[in-house]
Amino acid sequence: MTAGLAALTIGRAAYNRIAAHALKCFPEECCGVLVGTRRAGRVHVAHAVTAANVLPKRLRMRHFEIDPAVLFTLQRTLREGRHKRLRERVVGYFHSHPLGVASPSGADLAGAHEVGLVTLIAAPEQRTGRVTMRAFLRLGDGAARRFRPLRLHIEG
Numbered sequence: 451m452t453a454g455l456a457a458l459t460i461g462r463a464a465y466n467r468i469a470a471h472a473l474k475c476f477p478e479e480c481c482g483v484l485v486g487t488r489r490a491g492r493v494h495v496a497h498a499v500t501a502a503n504v505l506p507k508r509l510r511m512r513h514f515e516i517d518p519a520v521l522f523t524l525q526r527t528l529r530e531g532r533h534k535r536l537r538e539r540v541v542g543y544f545h546s547h548p549l550g551v552a553s554p555s556g557a558d559l560a561g562a563h564e565v566g567l568v569t570l571i572a573a574p575e576q577r578t579g580r581v582t583m584r585a586f587l588r589l590g591d592g593a594a595r596r597f598r599p600l601r602l603h604i605e606g
């Protein structure tokens with residue numbers, strides 16, 4: 451199913467939240483969780499949940515680790531209420547590349563543990579306030595482990 455996936459839609463508010471977070475955290479990497487739905491091979495990101503980058507300060511310009519407390523609380527929230535009714539769940543993660551471009555690094559591929567989840571990368575340009583975003587789907591295992599680029603559509 452995931453093999454046929456070619457596009458990711460993201461709500462305008464979620465998109466803006468990621469862009470703002472990437473600029474705010476500059477020159478460090480920001481990170482967070484993408485919450486939404488996956489139906490008929492299409493991923494939709496409804497919410498972007500920002501999280502602290504819990505790595506030591508000296509590492510945060512080139513690496514990230516999502517605060518596990520945020521993930522824990524989020525998983526509990528998703529099991530109830532409106533999220534549950536809408537079948538929203540974690541569809542992927544985002545982080546920023548303040549020193550580079552919005553392409554995944556080797557560490558990003560190594561760290562993307564689950565097949566079928568999205569890795570969204572934001573490259574903020576602090577001087578202009580512009581943020582470039584690209585999204586990738588994790589596919590394959592072992593030697594076939596790879597990212598496939600997704601078309602990004604902003605909604606609303």
Ligand SMILES: [Zn+2]
Pocket residue numbers: 545546547554555558571
């Ligand atoms: Zn990265």
